[in-house]
Amino acid sequence: MPVIVATAGLVWATLLLAGGGLVLLRARDDLQRIVALDLLVAVVISLLALLSYLRGVSWYLDAALALALLSFVATLAAARYVGAQGLPGPSDQGEPDGPVFTGEDDR
């Protein structure tokens, strides 16, 4: 790959990273922050791939793989945590207000 193409891609991806930071700052609740962090991880994966193409070495892609794995697990955990807000816990004996999901389908 020509150096000029990879460099232009790196500059573009860096601008996208700044835009992702803007999305993260504009988020109003937790789920929007989760979406923004997912987007940021996608941009960083692109950035690491471009760096790997530019320098001609492959170990930046290992870092990208590790980052993708971490982001996946973190998104799943955070989404489950946010989605379970307000559900009656095991120590919660009172009758909660509003519709209640029984948790039978909590897989």
Add this chain to the structure above:
Amino acid sequence: MSVLRGVLGAVLLTLGLGLTTIGLYGVLRGRDVFSQLHAAGLATGPGVLIVLLASVATGRASIITHALLVFAFVLLTTPLSGHATARAAYRLRTRRGRVRDKAVIDEPDAPEG
């Protein structure tokens, strides 16, 4: 051959980064989590995949193999994390009663029959 690879890499990189830009704009403009997830899942995910496909233009076997590994992983996990986030948003919104107030029958969690 080298020129062809360079052109291919430039085209793929432009396509991928352009898709990511569109997805970023959609997430920036989206009003609620669902429209943001629409943009993030449909534009940003394929954008990253196309950027990873541009590794073909480097012509090095080690980079292409690693990029294909990351490609497969991102291909598998992007829909899963998007689905988990959308499910959390749906449950949160249903529990707050906004869906029920409009008398919309929209309950995938309800038992059938």
